[in-house]
Amino acid sequence: MHDQHDLSLILDSRVPLVVVETHDEDRFLTFLTGVVTASATGDYRPLFRWTITDGLQRLDIEMEPQPTNSAPDQVLRHIRAVSQPGIFVLLDFHPYLQDPVNVRLVKDIAIKAEEGRQTVVLVSHDIELPPELDRFAARFEMSLPGDKERANIVLSVVEEWNSANRGSVNVDQRAFDLLVRNLAGITRADTERLARNAIYHDGAISESDLPAVAKAKYELLNQQGVLSFEYETARFSDVGGLNRLKAWLEQRKRVMQSDAAGPPLDPPRGLLLLGIQGCGKSLAAKATAGILGVPLLRLDVGTLYNKYHGETERNLRESLQQAEIMAPCVLWIDEIEKAWQRAAAMMACHAGC
Numbered sequence: 001m002h003d004q005h006d007l008s009l010i011l012d013s014r015v016p017l018v019v020v021e022t023h024d025e026d027r028f029l030t031f032l033t034g035v036v037t038a039s040a041t042g043d044y045r046p047l048f049r050w051t052i053t054d055g056l057q058r059l060d061i062e063m064e065p066q067p068t069n070s071a072p073d074q075v076l077r078h079i080r081a082v083s084q085p086g087i088f089v090l091l092d093f094h095p096y097l098q099d100p101v102n103v104r105l106v107k108d109i110a111i112k113a114e115e116g117r118q119t120v121v122l123v124s125h126d127i128e129l130p131p132e133l134d135r136f137a138a139r140f141e142m143s144l145p146g147d148k149e150r151a152n153i154v155l156s157v158v159e160e161w162n163s164a165n166r167g168s169v170n171v172d173q174r175a176f177d178l179l180v181r182n183l184a185g186i187t188r189a190d191t192e193r194l195a196r197n198a199i200y201h202d203g204a205i206s207e208s209d210l211p212a213v214a215k216a217k218y219e220l221l222n223q224q225g226v227l228s229f230e231y232e233t234a235r236f237s238d239v240g241g242l243n244r245l246k247a248w249l250e251q252r253k254r255v256m257q258s259d260a261a262g263p264p265l266d267p268p269r270g271l272l273l274l275g276i277q278g279c280g281k282s283l284a285a286k287a288t289a290g291i292l293g294v295p296l297l298r299l300d301v302g303t304l305y306n307k308y309h310g311e312t313e314r315n316l317r318e319s320l321q322q323a324e325i326m327a328p329c330v331l332w333i334d335e336i337e338k339a340w341q342r343a344a345a346m347m348a349c350h351a352g353c
């Protein structure tokens with residue numbers, strides 16, 4: 001409902017350029033078509049879709065694509081020339097915004113749109129707008145599926161399996177709830193795909209599906225490669241001593257593994273493991289994830305500083321966001337002392353300069 005309201009507002013406000021970054025192109029197009037066809041009849045604007053492969057095609061009513069308008073500059077010249085109002089969705093146009101001719105054409109359209117009521121909607125996974133177009137643009141972000149929608153997606157995959165196999169998926173209710181919780185933070189299409197992976201190989205939803213779901217989700221999210229997914233976690237029996245840590249974790253285990261219906265307890269926030277080399281800090285971090293039964297993500301401070309020189313803050317922010325999407329999980333920040341060493345070195349350098 002929120003999304004519908006926000007997008008209608010943007011379209012009604014006559015912003016000439018709308019930027020939508022999404023991996024769920026189909027979902028966005030279906031959603032936009034719904035918003036456009038539901039809008040007040042007096043103010044109705046036809047909706048078009050463009051791709052480099054098919055050219056321009058009317059979307060709100062069924063019509064054949066026009067391959068004559070498939071070249072990027074051709075479609076822009078066409079939009080610039082039309083006098084009727086319209087909404088033009090350009091899919092994956094981002095590479096063509098490197099060309100100054102296309103940038104100028106989009107700017108022409110934006111300037112003219114104030115009287116003609118044309119809106120260009122750019123849809124890609126990642127769009128960096130040239131600065132001269134920035135002031136004409138609004139960004140729209142589609143919200144990700146909420147709890148209820150995710151549960152419905154998993155149920156629809158269950159039904160799909162049932163009718164394809166003339167049977168019924170063996171559903172463990174607790175595993176179902178955990179699966180729905182663990183699918184948070186990804187698009188509708190990815191949710192469906194991961195649910196299908198979990199169900200189709202054995203016709204069941206069980207707790208044994210959860211590690212593979214966590215791994216697949218991590219692979220979707222971690223495009224920068226600063227966080228790593230640790231496949232091997234340890235068990236209590238692998239760790240000698242550390243009895244207080246074991247007791248502490250055992251008490252908190254229930255909170256991490258409980259679903260939304262469980263008691264409203266605060267999850268554990270963090271642990272600082274401090275000790276000499278080889279005393280078992282890494283082993284304890286692995287055991288923490290193993291005991292709590294959640295995925296383990298390792299953030300190596302050394303890599304964070306070295307890998308993308310000058311982009312440490314952005315990488316740290318992105319890594320923390322990814323860890324948040326992967327929650328519940330254990331985020332293992334290894335060799336945290338390196339962060340202080342670097343910070344001290346940088347301060348010394350600044351002081352010396």
Ligand SMILES: Nc1ncnc2c1ncn2[C@@H]1O[C@H](COP(=O)(O)OP(=O)(O)OP(=O)(O)O)[C@@H](O)[C@H]1O
Nearest residue numbers: 238239240241275276277278279280281282283284
């Ligand atoms: N309490 C323990 N029980 C069983 N094995 C242990 C224990 N402590 C350390 N080890 C073993 O000793 C080795 C070194 O441990 P680990 O890598 O966890 O140490 P660390 O504190 O992370 O070291 P570093 O500071 O070099 O990263 C590993 O093979 C680990 O399995």
Ligand SMILES: [Mg+2]
Nearest residue numbers: 281282283334
């Ligand atoms: Mg270590």
